[in-house]
Amino acid sequence: MNLEQAGHLLRRLEGFCGLDDEERGALLAALSMERRIDSHACFIEERRPPEGVFAILEGFACRYKLLPDGRRQIVGFLLPGDICDLGTLLLRRMDHSIATLTPVTAAWLAPVTAMALLDRHPRLARVLWLAGAVEESITREWMVNIGQRTALQRTAHLLCEVFLRLESVGLTHGNACVLPLTQAELGDTLALSAVHVNRTLMYMRRTNLVDLHAGRLQLLDRHALASVAGFDPCYLHLCGGAM
Amino acid sequence: MNLEQAGHLLRRLEGFCGLDDEERGALLAALSMERRIDSHACFIEERRPPEGVFAILEGFACRYKLLPDGRRQIVGFLLPGDICDLGTLLLRRMDHSIATLTPVTAAWLAPVTAMALLDRHPRLARVLWLAGAVEESITREWMVNIGQRTALQRTAHLLCEVFLRLESVGLTHGNACVLPLTQAELGDTLALSAVHVNRTLMYMRRTNLVDLHAGRLQLLDRHALASVAGFDPCYLHLCGGAM
DNA sequence: CGTGGGGTTGACAACCTTCAATAACTGTGG
DNA sequence: CCACAGTTATTGAAGGTTGTCAACCCCACG
Numbered sequence: 001m002n003l004e005q006a007g008h009l010l011r012r013l014e015g016f017c018g019l020d021d022e023e024r025g026a027l028l029a030a031l032s033m034e035r036r037i038d039s040h041a042c043f044i045e046e047r048r049p050p051e052g053v054f055a056i057l058e059g060f061a062c063r064y065k066l067l068p069d070g071r072r073q074i075v076g077f078l079l080p081g082d083i084c085d086l087g088t089l090l091l092r093r094m095d096h097s098i099a100t101l102t103p104v105t106a107a108w109l110a111p112v113t114a115m116a117l118l119d120r121h122p123r124l125a126r127v128l129w130l131a132g133a134v135e136e137s138i139t140r141e142w143m144v145n146i147g148q149r150t151a152l153q154r155t156a157h158l159l160c161e162v163f164l165r166l167e168s169v170g171l172t173h174g175n176a177c178v179l180p181l182t183q184a185e186l187g188d189t190l191a192l193s194a195v196h197v198n199r200t201l202m203y204m205r206r207t208n209l210v211d212l213h214a215g216r217l218q219l220l221d222r223h224a225l226a227s228v229a230g231f232d233p234c235y236l237h238l239c240g241g242a243m
Numbered sequence: 244m245n246l247e248q249a250g251h252l253l254r255r256l257e258g259f260c261g262l263d264d265e266e267r268g269a270l271l272a273a274l275s276m277e278r279r280i281d282s283h284a285c286f287i288e289e290r291r292p293p294e295g296v297f298a299i300l301e302g303f304a305c306r307y308k309l310l311p312d313g314r315r316q317i318v319g320f321l322l323p324g325d326i327c328d329l330g331t332l333l334l335r336r337m338d339h340s341i342a343t344l345t346p347v348t349a350a351w352l353a354p355v356t357a358m359a360l361l362d363r364h365p366r367l368a369r370v371l372w373l374a375g376a377v378e379e380s381i382t383r384e385w386m387v388n389i390g391q392r393t394a395l396q397r398t399a400h401l402l403c404e405v406f407l408r409l410e411s412v413g414l415t416h417g418n419a420c421v422l423p424l425t426q427a428e429l430g431d432t433l434a435l436s437a438v439h440v441n442r443t444l445m446y447m448r449r450t451n452l453v454d455l456h457a458g459r460l461q462l463l464d465r466h467a468l469a470s471v472a473g474f475d476p477c478y479l480h481l482c483g484g485a486m
Numbered sequence: 487c488g489t490g491g492g493g494t495t496g497a498c499a500a501c502c503t504t505c506a507a508t509a510a511c512t513g514t515g516g
Numbered sequence: 517c518c519a520c521a522g523t524t525a526t527t528g529a530a531g532g533t534t535g536t537c538a539a540c541c542c543c544a545c546g
Contacts, residue, residue, distance in 0.1 A: 047477065065387045068473055073387040087376040090369060095380040095478040126333060133330040137338040139382050144308045144316040146390045147434030151502075182524065191390030193503055198526060214511095230311055234290065235338040394534070425492065436535050441494060493542075500535070510525070516518085 005057035005105070008081035008169040015168060015239060016130045023124050030117050031055055031107035037100050044098035050091060053114040055083045059104030060180060064188065065096045074189040076139060077162065081169040086132050089114060102180045134237045141235045146191045149230070154190050155200045156229035159210055161236065163219060168238050175222060180215035248300035248348070251324035251412040258411060258482055259373045266367050273360050274298055274350035280343050287341035293331045296357040299323050302347030303423060307431065308339045317432040319382060320405065324412040329375050332357060345423045377480045384478045389434045392473070397433050398443045399472035402453055404479065406462060411481050418465060423458035 006028055013019065019027075034057070037043050044051065046065065061078040075096060078084055088094060089111055109117065118125040138161070145157050159179075166177045183201070184194040192200070204210050209225050211218045219225055249271055256262065262270075277300070280286050287294065289308065304321040318339060321327055331337060332354055352360065361368040381404070388400050402422075409420045426444070427437040435443070447453050452468050454461045462468055 063383070065383065067387070067391055071391050073390045075383045075386050087372075087379055090373045091376055091380075091480055092482070093477070093480075095480070096383055129330075130333045133334055136330055136379055136382065137334075139379065139386065140306070140308065140318045140339055143318050143382065143386045143389060144310070146386060147316045148310055148314050183526095184524080194524090195504080195526090196502060198524095199502095202526075234336070237334055237338070239335070427492080437492090438494090438536080439534055442534095445494075487546100489544100489546085491542105491544090494540080496537105496539085498536085501533090503530100503532075505528105505530085507528085508526080510523105512521100512523075514520085514522105516520100 005080070008171070009055055009057070009083070012081035012169050013083075013127045013131065016237075017123065017127050019123065019127065023121050026117060026121055027124060030109050030113055033108045035106050035108055037104045037106065039100055039103045042097055042099040044085075044094060046095065046097045047093050050085060050088045050094055050111070051108075052111045053083065053085055053089060053109040055107045056080050057105045057107055060101040061098060061104050061106075062101055062185075062189070063096050063098050072188045073191065074185070075142070076135065077165075077189075079162075079165055079169070080171060082135075083128055083131050086114070086128050101185060130237075137235045137237060151190070151192050151196055151200045152203065153229055154192070155186070155197065155204065156209065156225050157231055158186075158190060159212070159217060159219070160226055160229050160231040160233075163217065164233055164236060164238065168236075175219040177217050178215055179212060179217040248323070251414070252298055252300070252326070255324035255412050256326075256370045256374065259480075260366065260370050262366065262370065266364050269360060269364055270367060273352050273356055276351045278349050278351055280347045280349060282343055282346045285340055285342040287328075287337060289338065289340045290336050292336055293328060293334060293354070294351075295354045296326065296328055296332060296352040298326045298350045300348045300350055303344040304341060304347050304349075305344055305428075305432070306339050306341050315431045316434065317428065318385070319378065320408075320432075322405075322408055322412070323414060325378070326371055326374050327378075329357070329371050344428060373480075380478045380480060394433070394435050394439055394443045395446065396472055397435070398429070398440065398447065399452065399468050400474055401429075401433060402455070402460060402462070403469055403472050403474040403476075406460065407476055407479060407481065411479075418462040420460050421458055422455060422460040 009027075009031075010019070010024060013027075037059075056078045058080055062074045063076040063078070064072050064074045066072050078098070084098070118128070141161075145154050149157060162179060163172060163177055166172050171177060181189075182194075183197045186192075187194040187197045190197065201210075201212050205212075208220045209228065210220055225231075252270075252274075253262070253267060256270075280302075286304075299321045301323055305317045306319040306321065307315050307317045309315050321341070327341070361371070384404075388397050392400060405422060406415060406420055409415050414420060424432075425437075426440045429435075430437040430440045433440065444453075444455055448455075451463045452471065453463055468474075
């Protein structure tokens, strides 16, 4: 695992709680098995037993559920630095699928390895537990977003969130970051049709809120964006970052 | 804590994994501090530090988030036998509120007590962890429900879920159970207006799917209900119960 | 007997979806 | 270097599901 990628991970975890060299070492050692995954590949399938814990080192992935008629709801983004599926480790079968949105490199821990790591390093266990709690919190906020906000507010809210999450691991440059999603994928995330996502993004571009273009997100007016979204970063538990 | 109430809790946890007498005893002892809460009282508030873990012994409660304009999204139901907020134990502040929907009796564990319990009884820790993972799974399914399904499917899906969850702790009688929610509360849950909830329930009554009336839910045609909902109980991880 | 909360119903409006057509872009092979 | 195919983005028009507003009923409760 190269140092920059490990940096995203550590930076994120240490946002919660300091780690000593031994803990850092143990975590990195456990995550030493890397795997590259193609873009748009489903690498964890609903109804199959969980295959362990993994960390996203590079690239974007998502959790999603399919409906019988082919509709899809994306229920979470997995960004660089995210550690995934500690919670599902004990479940018999996955209740959702996970797929890449771009090429991804991930580090894997077999279930037994993960359990051993948690047993031997209580503070590491706490931090990972915390990271899971934050993901839960994000899921709840997404439900509010989809349930209560208009297309404009909803889109603005998601863009605020993604930007802050990327910023917290050092993946933004000024007011810009990558966001390599098609409008159809944004639609599956926001529970909007791709057409309406397009209209909404066009409107945001015209009104100088954001420019999302060729996989690159630029916040033209951060404050106004947060304002139309009604964005309150509290739920990200970032301990510091404001909008 | 009376035995029937403890029964709901144990029945639910043992659905995941057997417990020995010592574990059962330790859990019940830790949960010995009972508290009665009035109907429609907000007993855990957003932005305040978590006050420990609690178990719902009797009555209905919900997690929710408020928007600046007063709209509300209920993001989860807490039913008898549910153990709550292990996940948030480590967070600095709550990212949502919890309120009762009926009078509730709950058992409380102070944070330190909860941590001690988990440390001393690994298998108990696993079961509680599992219960948390199931709650996460339910949250994701709710997001799918709100995002992708029509009002009719959405309502049917929720009713299927509540019925099964109550059935799993022995709180149903034949095809009926209590469901003491106003239509406005159902609306906040399903992200529908109270008026449209009413229309939908009227429709379901006319077509002999369910009768929801005076706080009592009766499934008139369980199979048809599951069918219109596109309900697949897999996400509840009940290990047995089907619809 | 009045009051207030919840349920029920109708009319109308709004937001968003769907369908359809076109334009821009990406990668591939000749 | 260009032609081509496939995907993604953009825009218009029409229609549908759901929200809002308003009225009315019913019932429990004081």
